[in-house]
Amino acid sequence: MDFNDTPEEAEFRAEAQAFLSQNLNAKTPGALRSGGREDFLARAKAWQKIKAEGGFAQITWPKEMGGRGGTVMQQVIWGQEEAKFDAPTGPFAIGLGMCVPTVIAFGSDEHKKKYVRKALMGEDVWCQLFSEPAAGSDVAGLKTKAVKDGDEWVINGQKVWTSGAHYSDYGILLVRTDPNVPKHKGLTMFIVDMKQQGVEVRPIHQASGGSEFNEVYFTDVRIPDSDRLGEPGMGWKVALVTLMNERLAVGGSPGPDWKEIMDYARSAGTLSNQAFRDKLADWYVAAQGYKLTKFRTQTALSRGETPGPENAIGKIINANHLQDICNSAIEMQDHFGIIVDKDEAPSDAIFQESFMWAPGLRIAGGTDEILKNIIAERVLGLPQDVRVDKEKTFAEMN
Amino acid sequence: MNFDFSDDQKFLRDEARKFLEAQCTMAQVREVLDDDSKSHNDGVWKKIVEMGWLGAAIPEEYGGLGLGMLELCVIAEELGRTLAPVPFGSSAYFFAEALKLAGSEEQKLALLPKVADGSVIGCIAVSEGPGETAAGNIATRLKDGSITGKKIPVTDGDIATHAIVLVKDGSSASLVIVDLNHSGVTRKSIKTLEPTRSHAVISFDGATADLLGEAGNGMPLLDQINDRAAVLLAFEQLGGASRCLEMANAYAKERVAFGRAIGGNQAIKHKLADMYVKNEVARSNAYYGAWALSSDAAELPEAAAAARVAASEAFWYASKENIQTHGGMGFTWEVDCHLFYRRAKLLAVQAGSPAVWKEKLVSALEAKND
Numbered sequence: 001m002d003f004n005d006t007p008e009e010a011e012f013r014a015e016a017q018a019f020l021s022q023n024l025n026a027k028t029p030g031a032l033r034s035g036g037r038e039d040f041l042a043r044a045k046a047w048q049k050i051k052a053e054g055g056f057a058q059i060t061w062p063k064e065m066g067g068r069g070g071t072v073m074q075q076v077i078w079g080q081e082e083a084k085f086d087a088p089t090g091p092f093a094i095g096l097g098m099c100v101p102t103v104i105a106f107g108s109d110e111h112k113k114k115y116v117r118k119a120l121m122g123e124d125v126w127c128q129l130f131s132e133p134a135a136g137s138d139v140a141g142l143k144t145k146a147v148k149d150g151d152e153w154v155i156n157g158q159k160v161w162t163s164g165a166h167y168s169d170y171g172i173l174l175v176r177t178d179p180n181v182p183k184h185k186g187l188t189m190f191i192v193d194m195k196q197q198g199v200e201v202r203p204i205h206q207a208s209g210g211s212e213f214n215e216v217y218f219t220d221v222r223i224p225d226s227d228r229l230g231e232p233g234m235g236w237k238v239a240l241v242t243l244m245n246e247r248l249a250v251g252g253s254p255g256p257d258w259k260e261i262m263d264y265a266r267s268a269g270t271l272s273n274q275a276f277r278d279k280l281a282d283w284y285v286a287a288q289g290y291k292l293t294k295f296r297t298q299t300a301l302s303r304g305e306t307p308g309p310e311n312a313i314g315k316i317i318n319a320n321h322l323q324d325i326c327n328s329a330i331e332m333q334d335h336f337g338i339i340v341d342k343d344e345a346p347s348d349a350i351f352q353e354s355f356m357w358a359p360g361l362r363i364a365g366g367t368d369e370i371l372k373n374i375i376a377e378r379v380l381g382l383p384q385d386v387r388v389d390k391e392k393t394f395a396e397m398n
Numbered sequence: 399m400n401f402d403f404s405d406d407q408k409f410l411r412d413e414a415r416k417f418l419e420a421q422c423t424m425a426q427v428r429e430v431l432d433d434d435s436k437s438h439n440d441g442v443w444k445k446i447v448e449m450g451w452l453g454a455a456i457p458e459e460y461g462g463l464g465l466g467m468l469e470l471c472v473i474a475e476e477l478g479r480t481l482a483p484v485p486f487g488s489s490a491y492f493f494a495e496a497l498k499l500a501g502s503e504e505q506k507l508a509l510l511p512k513v514a515d516g517s518v519i520g521c522i523a524v525s526e527g528p529g530e531t532a533a534g535n536i537a538t539r540l541k542d543g544s545i546t547g548k549k550i551p552v553t554d555g556d557i558a559t560h561a562i563v564l565v566k567d568g569s570s571a572s573l574v575i576v577d578l579n580h581s582g583v584t585r586k587s588i589k590t591l592e593p594t595r596s597h598a599v600i601s602f603d604g605a606t607a608d609l610l611g612e613a614g615n616g617m618p619l620l621d622q623i624n625d626r627a628a629v630l631l632a633f634e635q636l637g638g639a640s641r642c643l644e645m646a647n648a649y650a651k652e653r654v655a656f657g658r659a660i661g662g663n664q665a666i667k668h669k670l671a672d673m674y675v676k677n678e679v680a681r682s683n684a685y686y687g688a689w690a691l692s693s694d695a696a697e698l699p700e701a702a703a704a705a706r707v708a709a710s711e712a713f714w715y716a717s718k719e720n721i722q723t724h725g726g727m728g729f730t731w732e733v734d735c736h737l738f739y740r741r742a743k744l745l746a747v748q749a750g751s752p753a754v755w756k757e758k759l760v761s762a763l764e765a766k767n768d
Contacts, residue, residue, distance in 0.1 A: 001468060001689045002400050009399075262767065271764065281756035284700075284763060285708045289679030292686050295401040302399050313675045369664070375674050376667035380647050383662040 003295070005077075006302065012074050016056065016081045023050050024085040032086045041125075041167055044088040048122025057120055058096055065104060065112070066120045073301045091164055095119055095126030099172045102242045103191065106229040111191065115170065127168035127194065129159040129216060130239060136161075136363075137370045139174075140183045140236055141389075143398070144218060146175040146190070153177070153190065153228075155198075155221040161364070165201045165214040168194045173223075174239050177232050179395040186394055187235030191227040198222075208356040254361060255322050255354035256347070258283040261329050264347050270332055283325055290317045309378040312371040315361075320368070323358035326351045401685060407472050410465075414451075414476040421445050422480045424734050430483040430594045431737065437557045437587065437596035443484040443516075452490050453514030456498070461511025467629075467692040471684075474630045478637025481741050483594040485519050485554035491630040492749075493520020496562050496573070496623045500611035505575065509560065521558035522749075523549035523600055524620065530754050531564065533571045533617050538602060540565040540572055544582065545607045548599065553748055555598030556587045562623075563607065564616055571616030573623075574607035582606070592744040594737065621758075624749045625702040629687035632702075635709035635745050636677070636684050642716035642738050643673045646723040653725075666723060673716045680705075680712035700766070703759035710746040710755070717742040 005013055024047070025031070033040055051057040052066065059075045061067020068074070082089065100119045103111055118124045135142040144157025155175060165171070171192045178186035192199070198221035203211035230238040262280060265271040293314065297307045329351035330337035339345045340352040362368050376382045389397045403411070422442045430436045446452070455470040456462025463469075470490065477486055494513045497506055497520075512518035524531050526538065526549060538547025545565050552561065561576050576583065582605035590597045611619045647670055650661030660666050687705030690698040717739040721728035728735040746752060 001403065001685070001692065003689075005399065258763075259767065262763065277760040278753070278756050280763070281703075281707055281759045284759060285683060285704050285711075286679065288686065288704050289682050289708060292401065292682035293678055295399060296682060296685070298399045299401045310678070313678055316675055317679065369668070372668045372671035373664070375671040376661075379674060380643075380667075380670055382647070382650060382667050382670065383659050385662065385664065386658075 009073060009077060009302065012070075013077050013081060016078050019054050019056060020081055020085050020087075023047075023054075024087055027084060027086055032088055040088055041091055044091045045122040045125075047088050048092050048120075052120045052122065061101075061104075065116055071301075071304070073298070076298055076301060091125050091167065092119075092122065094128050094163055095124075095168075098242050099126040099128055099170075102172055102189070102229060102238060105241050106189070106238050107191070108226070110226075111229075115191070124169040125164060125167055127162050127165045127171045128242065129162055129165075129171045129173040129192070130242075131161045132158060133160050137367055139239070140187065141394075141397075142174060142176060142187070144173075144175045145179070146177050146188060146223070148177075148225075149222075151225050152222045153225065155190075155192075155218040155223060157218050159216040159218075160213075161204070162201075162214045162216050163212065165194065165216050166203065170194055171216075172229065172242065173218075174235050176394065177235075179398070180393050181233070182392060183389060183394045183397070184236045185233055187239070188232045189229040189235040189238040190223050191229060192221070192223055196221065206360065208353075208360065254318060255357065256325060256329070256350050257321075258287050258325070260347065260350065261325050264329060264351075265332065268332065268346070276328075276332070279324075279328060283321065286317055286321045290314055290321070309374050312366065312374045315366065316368055316371050319358060319361040322354055322361065326355035326358060330355060401689070403468060403472060407468055410469055411472040411476060414473050415479070417445075417449065418476050418480040418482065422482050424481075424737070427481050427483050427594050427737060434593075438485055438554075439483045442482065446482070446484060446486060447516030450514070452486065452494070452516060453510075455490070456494055456510050456514050460506055461514040463514075468688055470630060471633045471688045471691070474633035475637040475640075478634030478741075478745075479641045481594060481638065481737055485521065485557055485595075487627075487631065487634065488521040488554040488558060489513055489519050491627040492522040492623060493558075493560065493562060495626045495630075496522070496610065496619075499622055499626065500573070500619055505608065505610070509575075518560055519554065519558045520560045520562065521552055521554045522623070523552040523555060523561045523563045524749075525549065525551060530750065533566075536564060536566045536571055538563065538565045540567045540574060540607060543607060544604045545574060545576065545602045546604055548601045550599040551588055551590060551597040552600050553595060553597055553744070555600050556585050556596050561600065562610060563602070564620060565607070567614055567616065570614040571620075572613050573610040573616045573619055575610050576602065576605050576607050580606055590744070592740040594741070595744060621699075625698055626691060627749055628702040628706040628755070629684070629691045631745055631749065632680070632684045632687055632705035632709035635713040635742070636680050638738055638741055638745070639673075639677050639680060639709070639713040639716040642713070642720040642735075643670065643677055645735065645738075646670055646673065646716075646720045649724050660723075669719050669723065673712075673719060676708075676712040676715050680708040683708040700759055700762040703755045703762060706750075706755045707752055707759060710752045713738075713742040714746060 055068050058067040059070040059078055060072055063069040096119060100116060103115055119126060130139050132142045146153040146155050171194050173190045173192040174187055176186050177188040198219045200217040202215045204213045204215055205211055265276060270276055300307055340349050342349045345352055377384055426439050426442055430439050450463050451473050453462030454465045454473060455467050458464035497510055509518055513520055538545055559578055561578055563574050563576050565572055565574055582603045584601045585598045588597050588599050650666050651659050653660050683705045687701045690701035721735045721739060724735050727733050
């Protein structure tokens with residue numbers, strides 16, 4: 001039992017570190033987004049290009065796709081090292097992590113030629129268009145429809161919670177092509193050009209005040225049949241491949257943790273409060289539980305094993321943990337805790353800001369409840385929920 | 399990154415599990431539960447002694463197998479799964495570890511080989527009354543090499559041959575070793591919530607005592623002993639908590655209500671998912687404790703405390719919600735759920751309650767991040 005790299009891992013880490021320190025600045029709070037959105041996107045594109053040319057983009061992809069042909073463990077190591085620098089990676093996470101691998105898995109040779117390299121080089125940004133206003137946890141119940149018209153499909157409907165839609169060039173789009181079969185069987189996946197006529201992107205004004213996500217409206221959008229991924233009606237299977245890739249993305253800490261609230265309590269003179277100390281112990285145990293469980297996953301990866309659905313626990317722990325810490329920090333500040341103005345609020349208002357983010361974290365990428373169902377059904381083997389729509393056609397249910 | 403047990407250690411775990419599933423069944427646990435005259439299951443104990451597990455972490459020069467702390471952690475988890483009704487923890491986690499930590503060469507040579515071969519059963523006697531034991535509230539005192547006072551409760555105190563006793567020594571505290579079969583020691587069994595592990599009241603009246611470690615250093619030494627034992631107790635708790643989840647899971651799949659298995663209901667599914675999450679948090683923290691213990695890391699105090707807090711919470715939650723999942727059946731004497739509920743509480747308060755360990759944890763973090 002140790003926390004050391006194997007000699008091969010250490011060698012790769014050193015190589016990654018050398019490349020990173022040559023090309024990026026060490027992490028400085030606030031520096032990355034100081035130039036605003038447009039500048040951030042330009043920087044992200046530039047960094048993606050440097051990475052791809054250096055052989056560090058998409059480490060697990062095969063070499064013929066422009067990847068490194070490396071291991072998942074190398075990908076994890078790269079992620080750990082890249083996180084120590086001011087690396088603008090966000091805009092490419094979904095495209096290269098989820099969308100383009102789906103194109104590689106189900107697309108034609110022409111698709112691969114046309115899309116993969118440009119995405120890898122940072123020229124094209126991709127988004128994922130699955131969720132809808134009436135289809136969140138039950139995404140297979142989506143309503144956006146595609147109707148065949150000659151060699152084309154005509155798309156009408158609305159997607160929601162699409163990250164990066166406003167700066168994306170392409171998207172993978174899951175739509176209903178047959179309402180007269182049960183919901184999972186009537187879906188089809190397409191590649192969609194986000195810049196074409198009939199695609200309208202509107203930012204969502206989130207409860208947190210910001211607008212990181214979008215609604216996307218499709219009005220008589222035409223997609224050539226040649227841009228279909230997989231057979232008509234096979235869309236759900238294609239989507240599962242996309243979502244499987246989501247699980248391999250290893251998330252970092254989303255906000256203040258036990259250390260930040262302990263530092264705050266010390267500065268505020270409340271560290272000796274017994275009720276606070278009790279909670280602090282619980283937070284430390286949860287944070288360690290999260291971190292050390294990732295170490296166990298990494299150990300499995302390092303041995304060439306594939307992590308399973310048990311990874312769902314990380315997000316359950318993290319999102320609730322963050323919400324609880326922020327809530328306590330605000331209450332510790334008493335009436336003053338309501339202030340979100342950075343000039344006045346303690347700790348640059350990190351607790352107040354994350355307090356308003358936390359509810360979203362408990363929902364995005366699988367709600368607490370869905371993740372618990374996943375653990376119960378796929379790890380513990382408990383029976384599936386009753387699905388009253390299982391044998392019925394989509395049309396009958398809607 | 400190699401944050402896991404080795405193949406050899408996993409082999410030991412598998413062998414221990416097979417052995418205990420065959421040799422330490424719930425029927426054997428119940429022999430102790432249902433018979434007030436039984437302090438432990440002697441048949442099970444003799445077989446465990448034969449396996450040499452008591453000496454797993456005792457160096458070969460003191461008669462042990464000289465394997466290591468990670469091996470003892472693996473064994474502890476398996477003993478926890480089967481609710482082994484034997485004084486293993488008292489002898490191996492507390493008594494032997496205390497000797498390894500602070501014993502003189504003479505004490506180690508005299509006692510460790512006998513712990514390893516089972517002819518000495520050790521225990522630790524700290525508590526004298528309700529609440530946390532501190533230097534200021536110990537009444538048992540050491541004077542001219544002998545001790546006088548009363549310790550209650552002492553886990554496995556009625557079957558142990560030797561005890562490490564916390565005593566008042568002048569203005570501070572010391573730890574001493576007492577041979578419980580010598581004159582000046584009277585013992586009486588006492589009923590507890592956990593009848594499958596025996597407990598005693600031990601009265602000392604001028605009993606001969608041998609100092610363990612430096613005079614007056616009792617409290618810091620006790621902290622060190624408890625840090626080491628805490629990791630091992632956490633593995634026992636983890637074993638028990640895992641078993642509770644397995645029991646609840648099996649029952650949820652089999653029990654039918656309203657026309658289907660109750661495990662199809664989200665109220666049950668989410669309860670079991672919560673159990674799983676707590677158990678995994680406990681497992682990861684216990685592994686870190688094991689690493690700190692086996693590598694003599696400076697992080698041991700916070701690692702041990704976190705392991706203990708996480709494991710106490712996991713076993714408590716799993717044991718109470720296992721009963722709940724079983725419904726009325728879970729509240730019967732015949733169904734095993736209550737045995738885990740009882741063991742969970744013993745292991746949570748032995749060597750300090752969760753509140754005590756939370757405070758130790760925060761103090762350690764405070765000292766580090768000053």
